[in-house]
Amino acid sequence: QLGLKTETLGHQIHFFEEVDSTQRIAAKLAYEGAPEGTLVIAEEQKAGRGRLDRKWFSPQGTGIWMSLILRPPIPPQQAPQLTLLVAVAVSQAIQEVTGLVPDIKWPNDILLHGKKCVGILTELQADPDRVRSVIIGIGINVNQTSAQFPEDICDIATSLAIEKGERIKRAPLIQEILLQLERLYKQYLEHGFRPIKLLWEGYAVSIGKPVTARTLGKVIRGIARGITDDGLLILEDEQNQLHYIHSADIQL
Ligand code: ATP
Numbered sequence: 001q002l003g004l005k006t007e008t009l010g011h012q013i014h015f016f017e018e019v020d021s022t023q024r025i026a027a028k029l030a031y032e033g034a035p036e037g038t039l040v041i042a043e044e045q046k047a048g049r050g051r052l053d054r055k056w057f058s059p060q061g062t063g064i065w066m067s068l069i070l071r072p073p074i075p076p077q078q079a080p081q082l083t084l085l086v087a088v089a090v091s092q093a094i095q096e097v098t099g100l101v102p103d104i105k106w107p108n109d110i111l112l113h114g115k116k117c118v119g120i121l122t123e124l125q126a127d128p129d130r131v132r133s134v135i136i137g138i139g140i141n142v143n144q145t146s147a148q149f150p151e152d153i154c155d156i157a158t159s160l161a162i163e164k165g166e167r168i169k170r171a172p173l174i175q176e177i178l179l180q181l182e183r184l185y186k187q188y189l190e191h192g193f194r195p196i197k198l199l200w201e202g203y204a205v206s207i208g209k210p211v212t213a214r215t216l217g218k219v220i221r222g223i224a225r226g227i228t229d230d231g232l233l234i235l236e237d238e239q240n241q242l243h244y245i246h247s248a249d250i251q252l
């Protein structure tokens, strides 16, 4: 019913009216051997999860709450590259469908006018030397009005409809996301991370700005200088020392 234009992504869709979390269901399906491209979508999540054990607000009918299974032939250390790839694909799709130009906040929040409208969560099932599957969770605030956000996030969250000033159809956006994802994923498997990195830097708001990274209890302040070919954030501190940040929460 989505009218897909992709070759593999989204060809097996598990659709639910209500779930705890599409991420949990996709992880279970992946563990049971579901093929690459399997997509889990829900109209509503009762226990949507964000990064760092946070809750993800996923009310009925207003957003895109979905998780996709990929099985890339890469070692686990390269998995962060995929997170950045997904952020680029979703940004391109939003731009294509709505005309809005999003910013990416490292590693993978997508912002419109400084407020978060998309969250991406990537989780791995891996052996020491190879990835078995990557579960990519994508949450997009599409048609919420400001009044529909809970008080604690209404200052930091926004939706596509709020920014665009009109309702946005979800199916064409899902279709475009899968199309862009498939295109970038193929490019990534053929040519590596470099072309993706350049695209990512084009959307990144963090580059050249002060950033605070919190990793495993350590706080590092510096200026974001870019990302490495592996997808790590490069932070330069006041002593001009470079730090390479793997996956942390940053504050602009
Ligand atoms: P704690 O559990 O310690 O209170 P927290 O302050 O991060 O952590 P949570 O309720 O766990 O609070 O998570 C909410 C966070 O998730 C907020 O910071 C907000 O950024 C984000 N968030 C949740 N749902 C959405 C959404 N639909 N759109 C944008 N941001 C969201």
Ligand code: BTN
Pocket (backbone or CB within 6 Å): 020, 021, 022, 023, 024, 045, 047, 048, 049, 050, 051, 052, 054, 056, 058, 064, 065, 066, 067, 109, 118, 119, 120, 121, 137, 138, 139, 140
């Ligand atoms: C974040 O920014 O913290 C990531 C949020 C990811 C939310 C999506 S919605 C679909 C999938 N299912 C979940 O429970 N979480 C992800």
